[in-house]
Structure formats: C-alpha cells, structure tokens
Amino acid sequence: MNQELPSYPPPAKYDAISIWRKALRSRSFVIGAVLALFVLIAGVTSIFWTPYAIDVLDVSQRLQPMSSQYLFGTDQYGRDILSMLMAGARTSIIVALIAVGIGMLIGVPLGLLAAAQRGLLEEMVMRTNDLIFAFPSLLSAVLITSIFGPGTINAVIAIGIFNIPVFARVARGGALALSGREFLLAARLSGKSTFLITVEHVIPNIANLLIVQASIQLSLAILAEAGLSYLGLGTQPPMASWGRMLYEAQTMVAFAPQLALYPGFAIIFSVLGFNLLGDGLRDLLDPKMRRRVA
Amino acid sequence: MLWFAFLRLIGLLTTLLAASLVIFVVLEVLPGDPAEVMLGLNAQPDTLAALRAELGLNAPVTTRYVSWILGMFQGDFGISYTYSVPVSELISERIQVSLPLAAGSLILSTLIAIPVGVYSARHHGKIIDTGIMSVAQIGIAVPNFWIAILLVYVFAIVLRILPSGGFPGWDVSVLGSLQALLLPVVALALPQASILARVMRSALLDVLHEDYIRTARAKGLSNKATLWRHGVRNALIPVLTILGLQFSFLIAGTVIIENLFYLPGLGRLIFQGITQRDLIVVRSSVMLLVALTIFVTFLVDIAYAAIDPRLRRRA
Numbered sequence: 001m002n003q004e005l006p007s008y009p010p011p012a013k014y015d016a017i018s019i020w021r022k023a024l025r026s027r028s029f030v031i032g033a034v035l036a037l038f039v040l041i042a043g044v045t046s047i048f049w050t051p052y053a054i055d056v057l058d059v060s061q062r063l064q065p066m067s068s069q070y071l072f073g074t075d076q077y078g079r080d081i082l083s084m085l086m087a088g089a090r091t092s093i094i095v096a097l098i099a100v101g102i103g104m105l106i107g108v109p110l111g112l113l114a115a116a117q118r119g120l121l122e123e124m125v126m127r128t129n130d131l132i133f134a135f136p137s138l139l140s141a142v143l144i145t146s147i148f149g150p151g152t153i154n155a156v157i158a159i160g161i162f163n164i165p166v167f168a169r170v171a172r173g174g175a176l177a178l179s180g181r182e183f184l185l186a187a188r189l190s191g192k193s194t195f196l197i198t199v200e201h202v203i204p205n206i207a208n209l210l211i212v213q214a215s216i217q218l219s220l221a222i223l224a225e226a227g228l229s230y231l232g233l234g235t236q237p238p239m240a241s242w243g244r245m246l247y248e249a250q251t252m253v254a255f256a257p258q259l260a261l262y263p264g265f266a267i268i269f270s271v272l273g274f275n276l277l278g279d280g281l282r283d284l285l286d287p288k289m290r291r292r293v294a
Numbered sequence: 295m296l297w298f299a300f301l302r303l304i305g306l307l308t309t310l311l312a313a314s315l316v317i318f319v320v321l322e323v324l325p326g327d328p329a330e331v332m333l334g335l336n337a338q339p340d341t342l343a344a345l346r347a348e349l350g351l352n353a354p355v356t357t358r359y360v361s362w363i364l365g366m367f368q369g370d371f372g373i374s375y376t377y378s379v380p381v382s383e384l385i386s387e388r389i390q391v392s393l394p395l396a397a398g399s400l401i402l403s404t405l406i407a408i409p410v411g412v413y414s415a416r417h418h419g420k421i422i423d424t425g426i427m428s429v430a431q432i433g434i435a436v437p438n439f440w441i442a443i444l445l446v447y448v449f450a451i452v453l454r455i456l457p458s459g460g461f462p463g464w465d466v467s468v469l470g471s472l473q474a475l476l477l478p479v480v481a482l483a484l485p486q487a488s489i490l491a492r493v494m495r496s497a498l499l500d501v502l503h504e505d506y507i508r509t510a511r512a513k514g515l516s517n518k519a520t521l522w523r524h525g526v527r528n529a530l531i532p533v534l535t536i537l538g539l540q541f542s543f544l545i546a547g548t549v550i551i552e553n554l555f556y557l558p559g560l561g562r563l564i565f566q567g568i569t570q571r572d573l574i575v576v577r578s579s580v581m582l583l584v585a586l587t588i589f590v591t592f593l594v595d596i597a598y599a600a601i602d603p604r605l606r607r608r609a
Contacts, residue, residue: 127305127308127312130305130309133591134309134542134591135316136542136545136583136584136587137542138543138547138550139545139546139561139580142564142565143576144320146569147320147324223435227546227550230437231550231553243437246439246440246443253443253446253451254451260443260444263440267440268436271434272431272432272435275435
C-alpha cells in the first residue's frame with residue numbers, strides 16, 4: 001500500500017515570456033487585443049469624462065460638421081458624436097460582460113454537472129439546451145424585453161439566457177473529452193470526490209476553451225445589444241447606445257449620412273476586436289483547433 | 295437509420311411541446327392578466343371583462359393551453375385583436391414576404407460563399423487568400439441593419455434606382471415586389487456569406503489533406519476534377535450544418551430587416567403584435583417560427599446521419 005510512487009518529471013510549466021512572444025507574433029491576437037482594449041478604454045473613460053454631456057440637447061449646435069470643437073460633429077439634437085460613441089462603448093461592454101457572465105456562471109456548472117452525473121440529469125440539461133437553441137435568439141429577446149419592458153437590464157437578461165446553453169455545451173464537451181485521462185483517474189484513486197476533482201482538475205483544463213468561447217460570445221452579445229437597441233427595446237435615452245444611434249441616424253440618412261457611419265464603425269470595431277481576440281487566443285491556447293472556424 | 299430517425303422524431307415532438315409550453319407561460323401566465331396587458335392600464339372594467347370573455351380567459355389555464363394547441367392543429371390560430379381577422383390569414387399573407395426574403399438571402403449567401411471559399415482555399419496562404427479572409431472577418435462583424443441603412447442611402451437616396459422600403463404585393467406588381475426585396479435580401483445575405491465562406495474554406499482545406507484526394511490525383515484525375523468531385527463535395531457537409539444553424543439567425547434577422555424596410559412580413563407582424571400588445575398574434579406566429587427552426591434542425595440532423603453513418607449511433 002505504501003509503495004513509493006515512481007517520480008515523474010514535473011509537468012511542463014507555461015513559460016510566460018515565450019507565451020508573450022508567441023502572442024505578439026499572432027496577428028489576430030495583436031489586432032484583436034488592440035481593438036478590444038481601445039473600446040474598453042473608451043468605455044471606461046466615459047464613466048469619468050466625455051468631451052460633452054450626452055444628455056443635454058442643444059439644438060443650436062445641431063448637425064455640426066467635423067471640427068476641432070466637435071471631432072466627429074454633432075447629431076440632429078446637437079449632441080457631440082464622440083461623446084455618444086464613448087458612452088455607447090460603455091453600454092456595449094457592460095451589457096456584453098454581464099450577459100456573458102450570466103451565461104458562464106449558470107452554463108458552466110450545468111455543463112460540468114451533466115458531464116459528471118451523466119444519465120437522466122445530463123439528458124435533462126442537454127434537452128433544455130436544445131430547447132433554448134430552438135428559439136431564434138433575437139426573437140426571444142424581443143419577446144422578453146417587450147413583456148417585461150424595454151431597458152438595459154432586461155436586454156442583459158435576454159442576451160444572458162442565450163449564453164447559458166452555449167457555455168453548458170462547451171463545458172460538458174470539454175469535460176467529457178477529459179474523462180478517462182490518467183490524471184483524473186489518479187485523482188479519483190487518491191480519494192477525491194467528484195466535486196473536488198471537477199474544481200481542481202477539470203475546470204483548469206477546460207479554462208482555455210471557456211476563455212476562447214467567452215471572447216466570441218462577447219462579440220455576439222455586442223451585436224445583439226445593438227440590434228435590440230436599434231429596435232427600441234434595449235438601452236433607453238438619455239443613455240447612449242450604438243444601436244439606438246443607428247436608429248436615430250436612419251431617419252436623417254438623406255441629410256446627414258455620416259451620422260449612420262460612426263456608430264456602425266464602432267460596432268464593427270468592437271465585434272471584430274473580440275472575434276480576432278478569440279481567434280488569436282484559440283491559436284495560442286489550443287493549437288489543435290487552429291484551422292477550425294465557428 | 296430508421297431507428298435513428300424515429301428517436302429524432304420523438305425528440306422533435308418533445309421539443310415542440312416544451313417550446314409551446316414556454317411560449318404559453320411567457321405570454322399568458324407571467325404577465326398576469328393578458329386582457330389587461332392588451333388593453334393597457336386605462337382600460338374600463340367592462341371592456342376588460344368583455345375581452346376576457348372573448349378570449350376565453352375565464353377558463354382555467356390548462357384548458358386555455360390545450361384549446362390553443364388543439365386549435366393550431368386544426369389551422370385555427372385565433373383571431374387577431376387589433377386586425378380583427380383570423381391570425382392564420384395574417385400569417386399566410388405575411389409569409390409571402392418572409393419566405394422569399396429568407397430563401398433569397400439563403401441562396402444568395404450560398405452563391406457568394408461557395409465560390410469565394412473554394413477560391414480562397416485553392417490559393418491558401420497567398421495574399422489573395424489573406425485578403426479575402428480579412429474581408430470575411432470584417433463581414434462577420436457588420437450588423438445587417440447597418441448594411442441595410444448604407445444600401446438604402448446608396449441605392450434609394452443617391453442613385454434612386456431601388457425603393458427604400460415598402461412592399462407593393464405580388465398581385466400588384468411582381469417586378470416591384472422583387473425590387474422591394476432586393477436590398478433586404480442583400481443586407482441579410484452579406485454577413486451570412488462571410489461566415490459561410492470561412493466555413494467553406496476551412497472545410498475544404500481539411501478535406502484536401504485526406505488520403506482519398508491523393509488517391510484521386512494518383513489515378514490521374516486532373517487537379518480541377520479532384521477539387522470539385524472529391525474536395526468540394528465532401529467539404530459541403532460542414533457547410534450544410536452551419537447553414538442549418540444559421541437558419542435561426544436568419545429568422546431573427548428578418549425581424550430587424552423587415553422593420554427597417556417596412557416589409558409586411560412575419561417578423562414585422564410579430565414585432566407589431568408585441569408593440570400593439572396583440573398577444574393572440576404573437577403567440578401563434580412565434581410558435582410557428584420556433585416550430586420551423588426546430589424542424590430545420592431536425593432535417594439537418596437526419597441529412598447528416600444519412601450522409602455519415604457514424605453519427606447514427608449517437609442518437
């Protein structure tokens with residue numbers, strides 16, 4: 001019983017410097033990180049400072065062109081576009097982070113539970129997943145926000161619900177792929193409970209998958225928030241949202257087409273950023289997945 | 295195979311049943327009194343009572359649910375409160391817009407994506423491949439309603455060659471109807487095509503590494519014939535799966551796009567039903583779209599299993 005275990009070499013540790021070197025060579029990662037960071041900084045800055053207040057309408061300054069005073073000009077209500085874009089970045093990032101957070105906090109435990117327990121419980125979790133997938137996401141978000149009232153919080157919940165099955169699926173798939181591996185058997189033999197094994201061994205080993213998925217889900221959540229706000233069901237004025245800005249710009253498109261350009265670019269910027277970040281992270285963290293998409 | 299199809303069919307029916315329950319609960323149980331929701335806060339008590347009687351709201355919840363489901367099986371979707379016509383009539387009218395819209399963008403995106411994806415894969419690693427994939431990467435990030443606004447600006451406002459919205463109706467003008475659908479179809483198709491082109495490219499690159507491709511070349515088949523007969527054909531399987539998954543996004547996209555272009559389609563019907571609080575219209579048309587999505591997923595599963603026998607065991 002007390003036979004000494006043969007000594008294995010310690011597991012290869014990730015070398016922080018070499019990872020950074022690899023990361024800086026990955027074009028997707030660098031571009032994605034720069035774009036995402038840019039949006040993040042714009043959003044955080046807007047909490048403390050924007051060039052102009054976004055809730056003050058000044059019709060005398062309406063539809064100003066680009067100038068040193070108004071970097072991107074003003075909209076039909078005289079609001080500074082740059083300030084609106086910065087505040088819109090804050091809305092997008094907060095909504096996306098919380099919605100993806102909801103999805104992870106509920107989805108990952110469900111997926112792990114399904115993988116650990118198998119049987120009836122797994123079947124129930126996966127069927128519920130299928131059910132949520134069956135509801136076209138934006139359609140149900142429209143339903144939810146219209147029954148419970150439009151607004152940022154309901155938009156977050158609506159988008160969050162659709163992140164749950166995604167993370168449940170990824171977590172379960174990752175955990176099932178690990179099952180039968182020697183280190184899990186060893187942990188089991190050492191007397192650890194399923195719960196402890198899941199926390200100590202499974203979660204660290206599927207963290208890569210979850211991080212990559214989170215990055216992709218962030219970009220989808222930003223698109224969803226823009227769509228809901230465009231329909232008037234998401235963020236309400238005086239709070240700024242890129243989708244809402246597009247909706248307001250649409251009525252003015254014949255006279256001031258530039259108003260529709262900026263929010264669109266902002267959405268593309270941030271969605272592209274998180275998508276590229278996800279691609280780059282996948283290349284770095286999981287070389288086997290390199291060529292796969294979607 | 296038959297056993298697999300049977301199991302899937304059971305799954306399909308269970309999901310449909312569960313979906314109908316969810317819709318019923320969200321629309322009729324959670325808001326409390328549907329009559330109050332439909333009439334708003336300032337409704338007179340007698341109007342409320344009349345509507346409750348008209349909608350059969352005095353019956354117990356289970357009875358209402360069962361009669362809704364049974365009615366739908368008989369083609370009775372209820373009578374719209376705001377339009378005062380049968381919902382089935384509204385739906386069949388609106389689907390004449392939504393169906394060509396969805397089908398058109400599905401076809402257009404496939405027509406763009408497959409040649410582009412194949413071309414990119416054939417020039418793998420070259421500048422042109424990187425260029426195309428960069429454009430596709432951006433295309434995925436572009437919201438379809440933003441493309442739509444730009445298309446309206448260019449083709450309806452500047453060039454004045456296409457309408458910016460509205461729909462004349464097929465019986466009034468076929469050409470006019472086609473013109474009205476052109477911009478919406480393009481707006482829905484472009485982001486879709488970006489995703490598909492990427493999938494097509496990576497699927498083809500995977501396939502081209504397979505042994506049977508080398509075998510085909512070794513037996514003297516030309517590069518081109520190998521590519522299309524053995525490469526593209528096999529690479530289409532994952533493309534088909536993604537197409538099936540994209541269907542639900544397409545449905546969601548029509549809600550926004552139909553609103554933007556003032557197209558009288560199903561998505562707009564649902565959106566208007568929600569804003570006018572016409573729950574009768576909403577529950578049946580949402581159920582229809584959800585059923586459609588579930589059915590498409592079912593078809594993809596079956597098609598997949600028919601192509602790849604290994605998947606049948608997973609049922």
